[in-house]
Amino acid sequence: MMERTFVMLKPDAMQRGLAGEILSRLEKKGLTLIAAKVLQLDDKTIDLHYGQYLDKPFFPRIKAFMKQSPVLATVWEGAEAVKVVRDLLGATSGRNAVAGTIRGDYSISLMCNLVHASDSVDTANTEINRFFKKDEIVSWKTALMNYRYSPEEQGKA
Numbered sequence: 320m321m322e323r324t325f326v327m328l329k330p331d332a333m334q335r336g337l338a339g340e341i342l343s344r345l346e347k348k349g350l351t352l353i354a355a356k357v358l359q360l361d362d363k364t365i366d367l368h369y370g371q372y373l374d375k376p377f378f379p380r381i382k383a384f385m386k387q388s389p390v391l392a393t394v395w396e397g398a399e400a401v402k403v404v405r406d407l408l409g410a411t412s413g414r415n416a417v418a419g420t421i422r423g424d425y426s427i428s429l430m431c432n433l434v435h436a437s438d439s440v441d442t443a444n445t446e447i448n449r450f451f452k453k454d455e456i457v458s459w460k461t462a463l464m465n466y467r468y469s470p471e472e473q474g475k476a
Contacts, residue, residue, distance in 0.1 A: 321397060321398060322397065322401060323353070323394055324400040324404050324437045324443045325393070325436070325437045325446035326393045326394075326436045326437075327392050327393070327434065327435040328393070329385065329432070329434060329435060330385060330387040330390060331384075331428075331433055332433040333391060334388055337425055337433060338391055344421055348407060349467040350397040351461055353394050353395065353396050353457055353458050353459065355392070356392055357390070357391055358391075358392055360385050360386060362382065364449070365381075365382050365386070368446070369381055381430065384431070398468060401437055401439060406420075408420060408422055408433075408436055409423045410422065412428070413425070413427045416432075421433060422434070
């Protein structure tokens, strides 16, 4: 069974022209992009998305940062997609992320860490539903499925 996860390229990734590089890294790993759209986040969406931080003193800085420019909201599909994406991204703080990860290669900040990604399947479902309607998600099978996954991983065995 293929899993879905939500990935948002944050304003710093968009401003720095890293969207193509980040998407390419996810695709090269073998994940399938099944939805994408550029959005300008509003206060309500930011409050909902980062609700766990609403009462924190740093939340106004997060909100201002997330409104600086558009973001790219995406949905990816693949075996253990949540874990695979989080491993590719590296530690939340770019300073602590190891070289070879997306944050380890392109970030040196905690807030300006390029990407938000779901931390669990449940969170992924919530975030996907927050940013996408069902008809905006196109689940499809790449012609390379047999070269990315064994028959067992595809649910064929």
